[in-house]
Amino acid sequence: MALVVAGVVVLDCAEPEKLAAFYKEFLDAEETDASANRVEIKGADGFRIAFRRDVNAIPPSWPRPENSLQAHLDFRVEDLDEAERKVIGLGGRPLESKDPSGPFEERGYADPAGHSFTVRSNRTTAPKQG
Template identity: 80%
Template structure:
């Protein structure tokens, strides 16, 4: 049976550069790929996140139901 591992988690957002800066600081990550519409980072533990520009992206509105179908990331802090 083949082993499946996650490659990269891609999050759509209005400003990928700003979101990448936040997560780079949080995860002590390095930028691995950049284009006009995408920034990818890799943390020391190998976690890869990419932030893709979406001109129609709307911020989450939790706990309101509109725009609530968005990603949720949990990080363990030791």
């Protein structure tokens, strides 16, 4: 029998309830556990993420180098434009970044607490040229 039965990504933030609400809507998730300082949600595919209260949390500054990446999440989506509308409508913001090369089209965002994440097209595209 495995010693570890589940893993959860935990993001520190000043207001875990608000950040959990953002991701709960974006991921069509359900809340599975909550206390005064921590909220955990579970997405339809079983992905779990939690948000822990840290009143001294400093939002990441990505793509600027100082305090840049504390954690980074990637989400695969069917429709990048629809995902972008949902992220912006929920209070996220686009991040300026270089146009990435590779087989997947992707876009970078920050959640309302400043954590960066990427949404990637579920469909592969031809490698970018030049």
